[in-house]
Amino acid sequence: MNKYFKVMYASAKMSLMREMEYRADFVMFFLQTATFVFFNLLFYKVILGNINSMGDWNYPDMVVLFGTYTIIDSIFMTFVLTNVSRIESYVRKGTLDSFLVKPLDSQFLISTQNVNLPQLPAIVFGVAIVCYGFRIGHYNIPTLNVLLYLLFILSSAVIIYAMTVVLNCVIFVIDKAEELTEIIFSVKQFAKFPDIYSGYIRYVLMFMAPIVFSSFVPAGALLGKVNTKFALYYFIISILSLVVARVVWKNGLKRYKSAGG
Amino acid sequence: MAFITIKNLTKEFRYYKKQEGFRGSVKNMFKRKKLVKKAVNDISFEIQEGEFIGFIGPNGAGKTTTIKMLSGILTPTSGEISALGFTPSKRDPKYLSQIGVVLGQKNQINPDLPPAETFLLFKEIYGIPEKEFKRKLAELVKLLDVKDIVNVQARRLSLGQRMKCELIAALLHSPKILFLDEPTIGLDVTSQ
Numbered sequence: 001m002n003k004y005f006k007v008m009y010a011s012a013k014m015s016l017m018r019e020m021e022y023r024a025d026f027v028m029f030f031l032q033t034a035t036f037v038f039f040n041l042l043f044y045k046v047i048l049g050n051i052n053s054m055g056d057w058n059y060p061d062m063v064v065l066f067g068t069y070t071i072i073d074s075i076f077m078t079f080v081l082t083n084v085s086r087i088e089s090y091v092r093k094g095t096l097d098s099f100l101v102k103p104l105d106s107q108f109l110i111s112t113q114n115v116n117l118p119q120l121p122a123i124v125f126g127v128a129i130v131c132y133g134f135r136i137g138h139y140n141i142p143t144l145n146v147l148l149y150l151l152f153i154l155s156s157a158v159i160i161y162a163m164t165v166v167l168n169c170v171i172f173v174i175d176k177a178e179e180l181t182e183i184i185f186s187v188k189q190f191a192k193f194p195d196i197y198s199g200y201i202r203y204v205l206m207f208m209a210p211i212v213f214s215s216f217v218p219a220g221a222l223l224g225k226v227n228t229k230f231a232l233y234y235f236i237i238s239i240l241s242l243v244v245a246r247v248v249w250k251n252g253l254k255r256y257k258s259a260g261g
Numbered sequence: 262m263a264f265i266t267i268k269n270l271t272k273e274f275r276y277y278k279k280q281e282g283f284r285g286s287v288k289n290m291f292k293r294k295k296l297v298k299k300a301v302n303d304i305s306f307e308i309q310e311g312e313f314i315g316f317i318g319p320n321g322a323g324k325t326t327t328i329k330m331l332s333g334i335l336t337p338t339s340g341e342i343s344a345l346g347f348t349p350s351k352r353d354p355k356y357l358s359q360i361g362v363v364l365g366q367k368n369q370i371n372p373d374l375p376p377a378e379t380f381l382l383f384k385e386i387y388g389i390p391e392k393e394f395k396r397k398l399a400e401l402v403k404l405l406d407v408k409d410i411v412n413v414q415a416r417r418l419s420l421g422q423r424m425k426c427e428l429i430a431a432l433l434h435s436p437k438i439l440f441l442d443e444p445t446i447g448l449d450v451t452s453q
Contacts, residue, residue, distance in 0.1 A: 003388055010385040018373040021414065098369045100334045102386055103358035109386075254336050257274065258329055 007104060008112045015114040029118035037125045040070065044129075057194040060137025061223055067129030068222075069192050069215040072156050074122035076188075080161045082116040085181045087168035091252075092176060094259030107249050111161070130222075145222050152218035152231065155238035159210050160184070162241035165249060172252030184211070191215045195226075202230075210237050263307040264438065265331065270340035272301040272326050300326040303340070325364075328442050332362045345437065358387055361436035363427050365443030372416040376426035380411075380433060387434035394433065401429045405452065420447030 019026050044066045052059050087110060090096040099106045134141065164184055171177045190212040197205060205212050217234045220226025277293045279285050301323040308314050316324040329335040330342060333349035333356070342349055347356035363369075370379045384394045402408055405425045410418055415426065424447050431439065445453050 003385075006385045007382075010382050014371065014374065014378055014382055017378060018371065021373050095367060097329070097334050097364060097367055098362075100352065101332050101357060101360070101362045103354035103356075104386055105354075106352070256335065258334055 004104070004108060007109075011109075011112050012115045016117055019117065026118070029116075030121075033118050033122060037070070037122050041125075041129075054194055055196050057225070058137075060133045060139070061219075061225065062194070063133030063136065064130050064223060065133075065194055065215055065219040066192065067126050067131075067133060068153070068219040070126030070129060071123050072126075072153060072160070072191070072214055072218075073188070074119055074126060075153075075157050076160050077119035077122070078116050080111075080157070080164055081181070082114040083111050084161065084164040084168055086110070086113070087165070088171045088177055088180070091171045091256065092259070096256060097258055100253070100256075106253070107165075107246070111165075139223070141222060145224060148221040148231075149218050152221050152234070155235055156211075156214035156218060158238045159241050160188075160214060162238075162245035163209075163211060165245040169245075169248045169252040172255045187211050188214070195220070195230075206233060206237065210234065210241065264310045264312075265308040265344045266342070267307070267331075268305050268341045270301055270304050270327070270330065270342060271299065271338050272323070272330060272335060273338045274298045274300055301330070301337075305340075325442050328362075328364075328440050332360060332440050333357065358434065359437045361431035361434070361439045363431045363439075363441045363444045365424070365441075365446045368415075368423065368427065369430050370415045370423060370426050372414075374414065375412045376407075376415055376418075376423075376429070377411045379415075379426075379430060383430055383433055389434055397433055397435065398429070401432055405429065421449060421452070424448055425452065 019029070044063075048059060048062055048066075051062075054062065057065065087096075090099070090110070096106075099109050102109060133139075164181065167180045167183060168177070170180055187209050188211055190209075191214045193216075195202065195213065195216050213234060217226055217231055221231055274297070276296055276298055277289075278296065279289050300321075304327070316322075316327065318324055326335065330337050331344060331349055333352045336350040345356060345359055347353050349356060370376050380394075380398060383389075384391075389397070402411060405428065407422065407425050407429070410422050411426065415423055418426070424444065428444060
């Protein structure tokens with residue numbers, strides 16, 4: 001276990017050093033993140049200025065939800081996307097070879113290659129937005145809810161990671177699948193809204209695209225606005241999705257054809 | 262007990278052909294004739310400890326494919342491989358930590374950083390003790406005469422210089438078996 005942490009640390013360090021070799025690009029990346037967060041805030045402001053509530057979510061609740069969305073998005077951009085979305089090109093170009101001959105788990109190695117540091121500050125913005133929501137709502141939150149909040153943020157990160165892995169593994173079956181990661185982006189948009197679905201649609205979505213609930217469940221847990229049973233399902237699905245990603249990855253490797261050379 | 266035993270090893274690849282031109286591409290969208298190529302066809306041999314074995318053959322003979330199966334990158338279609346008592350395609354870390362692989366067409370050295378940084382990462386991946394790492398690295402750097410280049414961004418090195426660094430990366434953990442696929446690309450006469 002210790003070894004895995006050491007490798008993770010060394011990889012992260014290398015990834016940052018790599019970025020810093022190109023100074024101008026590194027600075028530009030931060031600017032890009034700042035712009036991204038700014039426009040997101042603007043979007044929230046406009047939407048929230050016109051809608052005071054959605055379902056039983058009032059204005060401060062919605063602010064907390066959007067803050068949570070920003071936090072999860074930042075985690076996704078910093079740690080997940082930059083690594084997992086490369087699987088497709090590793091397989092297509094055959095560069096997966098060099099990961100496979102290392103005496104460590106290949107899925108682990110691929111998932112920890114890069115850290116997209118410039119995207120990380122968005123987490124701070126997210127936390128600030130959540131705090132702002134609390135202030136304007138005059139809410140008091142018990143410690144337990146905060147713990148649940150962190151737990152469900154982790155669940156959401158796991159679900160998004162697993163889904164990105166599974167989508168990228170399609171490359172093992174077909175020869176080119178560059179556009180598949182885009183699906184994550186379009187589905188992720190729905191996570192900006194609370195649970196406005198009803199009846200069986202909720203459960204279909206829960207199994208087909210749990211990402212839709214990736215900010216609703218944590219924010220709901222924090223505000224005490226999520227049904228316990230629903231949250232429990234979400235937690236179980238996050239673990240299941242990790243297992244599915246593992247199985248898909250392992251089976252994909254068996255079909256790996258390598259390329260060239 | 263042989264170091265490596267291969268029995269009736271076969272690897273098939275599926276592929277298809279396309280008729281020339283745009284018309285051919287359109288036709289291909291609807292109908293593709295699947296063809297099967299036997300890249301490696303029923304080979305068997307043994308390698309003992311201390312032996313140097315080289316594969317010679319024309320392009321497309323299956324040399325690289327065999328090496329990729331031996332190093333666990335590809336799963337054989339049929340047949341058996343036993344190396345150091347392991348089945349390579351299971352990719353047991355205990356096996357992978359005892360082999361070194363250099364694929365001439367693929368870099369393990371990160372192009373954006375000096376090779377020295379990649380060596381440090383490999384030290385962690387293979388869990389090489391600090392002292393051993395320093396000793397081995399100094400030895401290899403001297404042997405291949407690359408003292409001046411290990412701190413230069415790999416992208417700026419020549420093909421041959423980079424290949425020397427690839428060799429160092431594959432040897433740092435003192436592997437029991439070394440698989441080399443076209444390792445002499447770009448190397449000068451003295452290095453070869």
